[in-house]
Amino acid sequence: xxxxxxxxxxxxxxxxxxxxxxxxxxxxxxxxxxxxxxxxxxxxxxxxxxxxxxxxxxxxxxxxxxxxx
Amino acid sequence: xxxxxxxxxxxxxxxxxxxxxxxxxxxxxxxxxxxxxxxxxxxxxxxxxxxxxxxxxxxxxxxxxxxxxxxxxxxxxxxxxxxxxxxxxxxxxxxxxxxxxxxxxxxxxxxxxxxxxxxxxxxxxxxxxxxxxxxxxxxxxxxxxxxxxxxxxxxxxxxxxxxxxxxxxxxxxxxxxxxxxxxxxxxxxxxxxxxxxxxxxxxxxxxxxxxxxxxxxxxxxxxxxxxxxxxxxxxxxxxxxxxxxxxxxxxxxxxxxxxxxxxxxxxxxxxxxxxxxxxxxxxxxxxxxxxxxxxxxxxxxxxxxxxxxxxxx
Numbered sequence: 001x002x003x004x005x006x007x008x009x010x011x012x013x014x015x016x017x018x019x020x021x022x023x024x025x026x027x028x029x030x031x032x033x034x035x036x037x038x039x040x041x042x043x044x045x046x047x048x049x050x051x052x053x054x055x056x057x058x059x060x061x062x063x064x065x066x067x068x069x
Numbered sequence: 070x071x072x073x074x075x076x077x078x079x080x081x082x083x084x085x086x087x088x089x090x091x092x093x094x095x096x097x098x099x100x101x102x103x104x105x106x107x108x109x110x111x112x113x114x115x116x117x118x119x120x121x122x123x124x125x126x127x128x129x130x131x132x133x134x135x136x137x138x139x140x141x142x143x144x145x146x147x148x149x150x151x152x153x154x155x156x157x158x159x160x161x162x163x164x165x166x167x168x169x170x171x172x173x174x175x176x177x178x179x180x181x182x183x184x185x186x187x188x189x190x191x192x193x194x195x196x197x198x199x200x201x202x203x204x205x206x207x208x209x210x211x212x213x214x215x216x217x218x219x220x221x222x223x224x225x226x227x228x229x230x231x232x233x234x235x236x237x238x239x240x241x242x243x244x245x246x247x248x249x250x251x252x253x254x255x256x257x258x259x260x261x262x263x264x265x266x267x268x269x270x271x272x273x274x275x276x277x278x279x280x281x282x283x284x285x286x287x288x289x290x291x292x293x294x295x296x297x298x299x300x301x302x303x304x305x306x307x308x309x310x311x312x313x314x315x316x317x318x319x320x321x322x323x324x325x326x327x328x329x330x331x332x333x334x335x336x337x338x339x340x341x342x343x344x345x346x347x348x349x350x351x352x353x354x355x356x357x358x359x360x361x362x363x364x365x366x367x368x369x370x371x372x373x374x375x376x377x378x379x380x381x382x
Binding site: 009012013015016018019020030033034037038041 | 084085086087090118120121124127186187
């Protein structure tokens, strides 16, 4: 048998792999596009950024000045 | 060195190509899903960014495809028996049952999550329910147990415009329900007219189609009754925010023609039908496709006219 014999099964598998690669690339592009659209339109979203965000800590009612005083 | 995989036991003669996996998603059914979901999204009163619209329709279609793959997994035993479905990837031996199940489940998860992320949770949940309904309620439970299977199964095909609407608005409203009912009530006459002239092997496969269990006479009567029941919903949509004079004119004309066609089918008997090769039945089936397409096109037309300050009431 020749060293580089190309069985029909190889071309079919190549087609399958190529198809999957294209689908995955399209998915990445889609998620990226969706992110760009959502961010530029100012949709509400938050990402965890490993920093303390004081605005997210619950307010202590005792520390708040009461209304009308 | 030779490649042992090329000739060894690890290769199957009928190993799947990429197209076989695409065929599992029933691309022809998908076209109806894409069109109606797109119309549902475009006629909604809330404008949606074109890219988000594209994404939503894509994942609604993918959800539909996923349920198609799950349906082929479950029905592979009867697909092997019926001539019409023998060439599908699983009965033909190109795709294994487990592969179809895996693909269907994976795509269901991806489509539901991505739709929820692209639009809103309600739309994602509605898509999940649609897949559940088509696969579990229709395919697994009712398809093989009642001759009304087509009626109930029609609900699965009727959800896409409602999902499209929910993608834009975040909730279900009368307009979305009427678009749902339009497809839901249209499905029985559409499929039963096909069953009248298609020489199917449903009997052999043990699927209780109405033509098999109750005969063609009863099927003709059912077609007429469902067509009459369809008309009020088709016309009622014309008086909502997605309708208008143009839609109503189209709907009146289409429904009169559809009613006349159903009445003619009801009056015919098998001798007449066989004499002319089921010409009227075939015409009615073809017209039913046009009927649905033109109704949804008329919704789009009204939405288009509205953007120019015309259309609507």
